[in-house]
Amino acid sequence: MTGSGLRPAVEVVEAGGHVVRIVDGHLLAAEGDARPIGHDLPHRGVELTVDAGGYRARWSRDTFSLPALARVFAGGAAGGALLRLLGLPGAVLGTLIAVGVARGARPACPADLADPAVTVREDGPDLVLSSPSLAALVVAVMELTGAPGPVTVSPASGVAEGVRLADVGGLPDIVAQFRDVAVSFRHPDVMARWGATRPQGILLSGPPGTGKTMLAQALANEIGAGLREIRTPEILDKWVGNSEKNIQRIFAEAREQRSPTVLLFDEFDSIISYTGAALDAAGQMINAVAGIFKQEMNTLIEANPNVIVVATTNFPDRVDASLVRSGRFDLKLTVPLPGPQARADILTRLVRALIARHETPGFRMFADDLDIPALAAATTGLTGADFKEALRRAQLAKAMREARTGAPAPPIGHAELLEALTGLRLAGPPALG
Structure with missing residues (x-):
């Protein structure tokens, strides 16, 4: 795929002094459950969604930016x-x-908007706007929030924390299973009618940089759930008994959640392991934490079906089998190094997202000579994290060149991106231009 084929369709709408950039608008239509749309206004308390009934925006009027x-x-x-x-x-x-x-400046009641295509209603402290036209809806939101714009909306325009399963490249089988988990969350009535139980835990293992943490974030966003990430310092403590109390507290808080929650134990093997025969106080503490974890996992889904546990590890052999047996972790998935087609898929998504976010009629980030299949074929062993780093280096080199010379830098070409990708195999920090 060449650079010209990577460029998404961008519709620029100007109305009432506001500019809206709609990227890949044909991808925004949705059937069934509402799904979020990426946009530039989350800091103003705005959420955009689309479903079969049209486009909606929810504005939390308690959120504002400093003028x-x-x-x-x-x-x-x-x-x-x-x-x-x-x-x-x-x-x-x-x-x-x-x-x-x-x-x-914050309106106390729904504003009278000039566009009849947009309806506004109050929902507690929030305003909810609806419209069959995405452009009209975003313009109305800009008027209410005072956003200067231009504002970009796109399925691919979100930041990392807003990644969806559709944004995950190269892992179709795992994405399909995660979609099933998300569907089971969104239809508890069907699950209850059949007496079906969705997975309580998911274990993701594989080499570093293959997207395990991103998959957990995408699952949370797909469900519409909060993401509660647990790291080593939050559990392990040098004082006797504190580590056991910490793990109990984390699960006690999880049981109290009333909205869908993904409980992520990142780098699971460094947080909770099992040593077998404990020969010292540290080993006894590790065993005690592992034992409490197993007890809590035994009953978590019955206590609170709104919570699902995801654990990631680069070293599955360091995790005792009793911790992740079925009934505790029902899905055990290996996230492999991407093959040629998967690498091409990942690169395509990353480049398209950058184009959607940064390119304007007067500025091009990537040249038309990009050959994604050739780049994918030349990068055996690299991961999605490596591709993000290579793109960051290429962007930085161009920005530094333009900053130093004062002249516009040319777009990132195939040879430059290939150099950045192959340079990841070498030690040392990247050059700055």
């Missing part, structure tokens, strides 16, 4: 003047002014 005036007070000369006159830190006063300005 430019408040930023001037918080960090500029005005802040210093306030400090001298009133004896208070300018940044503090600036923040208070920002809160007052934002709250004063």
